[in-house]
Amino acid sequence: MRLRALLYALPICLLAQVASSAQGEQAGSLTAMVLTGQNNHGWQVLSAHYETVLEATGLFEVDVVTSPPRGADMSGFAPDFASYDVVVIEYNGDDWPRRVQKSFERYMENGGGMVYAHAVNHTFTNWVAFNEMMGIGGWGGRDEAAGPYVKYRDGQMVLDHRPGHAGECVDAHAFSVVTRETDHPIMRGLPPVWLHGTDELYSNQRGPAKNMTILATAYSDPAREAHWGVETHGTGEHEPMVYTIGYGQGRVFGTAMGHVDGGAEVGSGPWPAIDCEGFITLIQRGAEWAATGDVTQPVPDTFPTATDVSLR
């Protein structure tokens, strides 16, 4: 870690070498920051969960960095992104100072890694670069100015430019996740269809979707009631659930899954969306891929099947 901090001072051409040297490193030698502190979902539960599941891989040393609370002064907030192979953004709240935004943009442009899930997609509506990193988002006042709706139709990603509000979800339920990119390192060896633990199924996300690949989808059933948006029912479409985005030299892994309630406290639960072996496996593999560009972890025997949810 101290070496990495020193290397931060080196020119960008050398930083790129440091980033690429993450490939092939020994177990436990990757570093992850979980950046948290504000969310309308239980960020204490979520950030502790991400720390636990990343450390469980044996690949990552994890630090949790907590922002000032909502409405508080951010003048002393200065996460040291460049010291980490991957940053898990578990944050949905106040805008960061432009100084911090620029620091994160530089980190990603120079080959950083980012992981995000679920309601993080609400945040930073007006930070253009962050929305490019996420690929798609919802809520936060987003509409057609955020980019097209991103759909999966007839075996491919489709950009739908009709106007409208971004972000809905149907009643929480267990739902089938369908793998769409079987050869991607994150998806290799996963079943073609598996049952995810009870979760909110996001739909009608929209965003720039540049350099975005949809790895898995879930069907938003029009028989189900929808909430929080303008639709009253599921969309009847296969909605993006798991995706990657390229940003500069950096890699982003994102998923729409991962709900816990806003008032969730550490030790509460179970939370079937994040305790799902499928969700945990995707976060672990997605973080390794975002950090190194490859995945060395085997798919666990406990991974859900097409008919059975599996909770840790």
Ligand code: ZN
């Ligand atoms: Zn939620």
